Amino acid sequence: MSLNITSIAGKFYGYIPFGDIVLYVTEFSAISFIVAIFFTLVVYFTKPEKQLESQIGGFDTLNYVSLEELKIRRLMAILCGICTAFAMLTGDLFNYALFLALIGITNIGIVAAVKKEWVLNAAYYYGLIAMISTLPLFGGAALILAKTGTLSILELAKKPYDLLFQKILYAAGVVGETGVAPFYAAKAEMFRAPGAPYILMIHLSSLLIVIRTAEILLTI
Amino acid sequence: MELSSIKYVIDALAYSLYAFLVGGLLLGLHRKIVARIQGRPGPPVIQYILHTIKFYFKEITFPITAGNPLYLFIALMSIMVWMSALYLGVVFNTSLLILMGLYVLQKIVEHGCGLSSGSPYGKLGGVRSVFSAAAEIPLFTVIGTIYLLTKSLIIEDIIRYQEIHGPIIFQLPFAAFAFFVLLLSKAPNSPFAIVKDKSIVSGYMTEHFGLLESLIMIADGIAWFVLLWIFIAVFIGPLLVSDPLLTLVGMVVLTFLISLLCALTPLLTPNHSVMIQIIISVLALVDLLRRIIVG
Amino acid sequence: MTPERKSGIVALIVGVLGFLYLILYSGDPLVAYLGTALFTPFLLYGIGVMFIPKSRRKKEGLLPFRGW
Numbered sequence: 001m002s003l004n005i006t007s008i009a010g011k012f013y014g015y016i017p018f019g020d021i022v023l024y025v026t027e028f029s030a031i032s033f034i035v036a037i038f039f040t041l042v043v044y045f046t047k048p049e050k051q052l053e054s055q056i057g058g059f060d061t062l063n064y065v066s067l068e069e070l071k072i073r074r075l076m077a078i079l080c081g082i083c084t085a086f087a088m089l090t091g092d093l094f095n096y097a098l099f100l101a102l103i104g105i106t107n108i109g110i111v112a113a114v115k116k117e118w119v120l121n122a123a124y125y126y127g128l129i130a131m132i133s134t135l136p137l138f139g140g141a142a143l144i145l146a147k148t149g150t151l152s153i154l155e156l157a158k159k160p161y162d163l164l165f166q167k168i169l170y171a172a173g174v175v176g177e178t179g180v181a182p183f184y185a186a187k188a189e190m191f192r193a194p195g196a197p198y199i200l201m202i203h204l205s206s207l208l209i210v211i212r213t214a215e216i217l218l219t220i
Numbered sequence: 221m222e223l224s225s226i227k228y229v230i231d232a233l234a235y236s237l238y239a240f241l242v243g244g245l246l247l248g249l250h251r252k253i254v255a256r257i258q259g260r261p262g263p264p265v266i267q268y269i270l271h272t273i274k275f276y277f278k279e280i281t282f283p284i285t286a287g288n289p290l291y292l293f294i295a296l297m298s299i300m301v302w303m304s305a306l307y308l309g310v311v312f313n314t315s316l317l318i319l320m321g322l323y324v325l326q327k328i329v330e331h332g333c334g335l336s337s338g339s340p341y342g343k344l345g346g347v348r349s350v351f352s353a354a355a356e357i358p359l360f361t362v363i364g365t366i367y368l369l370t371k372s373l374i375i376e377d378i379i380r381y382q383e384i385h386g387p388i389i390f391q392l393p394f395a396a397f398a399f400f401v402l403l404l405s406k407a408p409n410s411p412f413a414i415v416k417d418k419s420i421v422s423g424y425m426t427e428h429f430g431l432l433e434s435l436i437m438i439a440d441g442i443a444w445f446v447l448l449w450i451f452i453a454v455f456i457g458p459l460l461v462s463d464p465l466l467t468l469v470g471m472v473v474l475t476f477l478i479s480l481l482c483a484l485t486p487l488l489t490p491n492h493s494v495m496i497q498i499i500i501s502v503l504a505l506v507d508l509l510r511r512i513i514v515g
Numbered sequence: 516m517t518p519e520r521k522s523g524i525v526a527l528i529v530g531v532l533g534f535l536y537l538i539l540y541s542g543d544p545l546v547a548y549l550g551t552a553l554f555t556p557f558l559l560y561g562i563g564v565m566f567i568p569k570s571r572r573k574k575e576g577l578l579p580f581r582g583w
Contacts, residue, residue: 007372010315028318031304035325042293049287049338062285164512191350196287196335203331203350207324214360215317218367226538228547233555279567280519292522296556303552311548431563435556 004157004219015091015154022152023089028215032088032208039204040081044074046197065195069113076109077198084205088212093141093151093170096216100137100177100209104130107179107190107202114193122189126179133176140170144220156220167217174213178206235311236303236442242468243441244269246448246475247408253479254409272437278430285338286427294332295432298439301325305446309453313376316366319450320359326443330415330424333436337427345423349415351494352405358398358497361504365395366454368511375453382457389455396455398504401497403447407478411485412493448474523564530558 006012010027025033048070051063065073080103087099108130111123143166145151191199248265255262264270282288305322308314327349334346367373369392370381382388389396405412416423428436448471453461460470488496533554541547 007374007377008315008317008367010318010374028315028321031318032321035321039328042290046287046290046293046336049291049336050285051338051340051343191331191335191347196332196338197290200290200328200332200335204328207327208321210360211317211321211324214363218364218373225541225547228541228544229534229537229551232548232551236552236555276563277566277568280564282518288518289522292560296526296560299556299559300552303555304549307548307552312545431560431567434563435559438559 005154008218009215016089022091022154023086024091024154025089029088029212032212033085036081036085036088036204036208039201040078040085043077043081043197043201048195048197051194063194069115070195072113073110073195073198076106077201080106080110080201080205084208087209091153093144093153093156093216093220094138096212097134097137097141097173100174101130101134103205103209104177107205110198110202111190111193114195116193118189119193126190129176129179133173135173136169137173137177140166140168140173143169153216153219161220163220167220171213171217174209178209232303232307232311236306239306239310239445240438240441241269242471243443243445244272246471247441247444249472250407250475250479250482253476254483257480257483268437268441272434272441275430275434275437278434280430280432283337283339283427287336287338290332290336291427292432294329294336295428295435297332298326298329298436299442301329302439302442302446306442309375309446310449313379314374316363316373316375316378316450316454319375319446320363323359323447329439333428334424334426339427341421341426342424342428344420345415345417345426348417348420348490349424351490352412352414352497358501358504359402361501361508362395362398364508365392365504365511368508375450378454379458379461382459387456387459392455394504394507396451398500399451399455401500403451403474404478404481405497406443406447407482409487410478410482411488412497413487414490414493417487445471519567520564523561525561526557526564527561530554530561533557 005024005026009029013025013027013030015022015024048065050065053061053063055061083099083102083106087096087103090096090099104127108123108127111119114120141151144156144163147163147166148156148161150156190202193199245265245268248263248268251267252262252265282291301322305319308322309319330349331346334342334344334349337343363373366378366388369388370378372378372381378388385391401412404410407413408416416425420426425433425436449461449467451474452467452470456470460466533550537547537550537554541550
């Protein structure tokens with residue numbers, strides 16, 4: 001196996017030819033895959049927490065998450081977990097971008113059922129940023145395809161290509177899609193919504209994606 | 221029945237016990253030094269370990285606001301994360317990227333602790349932990365710069381590189397500084413420790429008391445050992461890592477430096493803490509881009 | 516039985532089964548080490564819950580004065 005992959009992500013355990021989609025397993029991707037799946041299971045079993053709201057001149061009230069709201073949010077959180085898990089394994093830049101877009105959609109879905117104005121506003125802004133950043137994301141992948149003729153990470157790792165501009169575009173797309181540092185303002189408001197396990201899934205997916213992106217950008 | 225697997229399990233348990241004891245003692249030393257600088261006698265050095273044992277025998281209840289089993293699981297997960305980091309990093313010397321992944325899971329633990337309890341104090345601690353995720357960006361740039369220099373992220377290769385070329389701390393002083401700030405942000409009472417600010421009671425650990433707090437404290441002890449070890453292995457190299465005793469000396473010196481900084485600086489407000497970390501990460505990013513373009 | 520004790524017993528069972536599996540079937544050192552990291556916290560929690568002293572309160576497990 002090409003030295004690039006083993007010197008970044010640890011031991012190479014093999015790849016799974018799955019039609020067009022090639023998944024490959026390294027030490028790093030195996031561990032993060034297991035973490036994502038494990039967490040998805042925990043999210044499935046967890047009941048949402050009840051936030052305590054203090055009232056002036058009365059008894060404190062508990063904020064319950066209704067069953068209807070819980071069902072759609074749990075579904076979205078589980079989808080988000082599965083997408084994250086397979087984004088860890090995929091060996092194709094385009095599929096990775098697709099998984100990312102799907103994670104963005106499910107992230108909005110997780111908070112969209114909350115009937116709180118500020119949460120919905122934050123989700124709306126995050127959605128705008130995610131939509132805008134699909135352009136550099138897919139554009140970066142397309143430019144890499146145009147320059148090298150392949151999107152497979154395994155192929156790209158074999159030869160050294162000069163892909164600095166494309167990588168910066170791709171990274172900008174990922175940053176917007178996961179909503180890290182500069183775009184954090186929109187996403188941090190989303191974390192204030194009640195329902196701990198589902199909100200946590202948003203956080204976990206974006207963090208794992210950022211690390212995986214660092215791995216991909218160093219490899220190709 | 222294989223005898224070798226029993227040996228592996230016992231080795232693993234012994235190693236994590238060692239890491240916890242060393243990490244706990246160093247955290248105790250940290251408290252002692254901070255106290256002495258502030259003119260107090262301070263608790264004995266073993267105080268951290270005593271606390272852990274004391275809390276281990278305390279009663280717990282699940283708060284009515286908590287979302288179970290996440291509330292319980294997140295405390296177990298914090299030990300899992302740092303024990304895995306200990307084995308993957310210190311024992312197997314695997315990729316730095318995996319260790320960073322595990323470090324990032326620590327953020328999930330902090331956020332999850334705060335959120336799952338349903339307490340407003342815990343929630344504030346958790347949200348602050350999300351905000352201070354700005355501290356992770358220098359981490360990735362540090363990884364990038366190290367990769368550009370050594371052409372590998374496997375810790376074994378990095379140590380071997382330093383055998384030939386000398387410690388990386390002299391070649392990448394800024395990366396070492398960014399990583400040191402990360403260590404500092406993990407230390408209790410440091411200027412960046414906004415997640416455990418006393419103004420929000422105990423931060424994310426507010427509702428995790430008794431046994432669960434003891435488990436989180438065990439994880440914190442191991443975490444301190446692992447983070448110091450990674451700093452020493454990646455930036456100073458075989459000079460200290462080759463001998464466990466020298467590694468211990470290095471850890472004590474690092475803890476001393478960090479305690480000095482913690483005692484002499486005030487706790488920053490969340491905005492200032494995040495802004496300073498963002499400035500450091502931007503500088504680290506500029507450093508990385510300069511190295512990529514200049515070559 | 517309080518939910519705490521119940522969770523402790525479940526954790527203890529998971530931990531013991533995990534360690535049995537590790538000791539009996541795992542040959543690879545990496546699996547053995549990571550498995551130890553995975554199952555030790557369960558065991559620690561399970562044993563810790565068993566050490567909780569018997570409560571003298573009427574309603575076991577419910578602490579009084581929790582802000583209500």
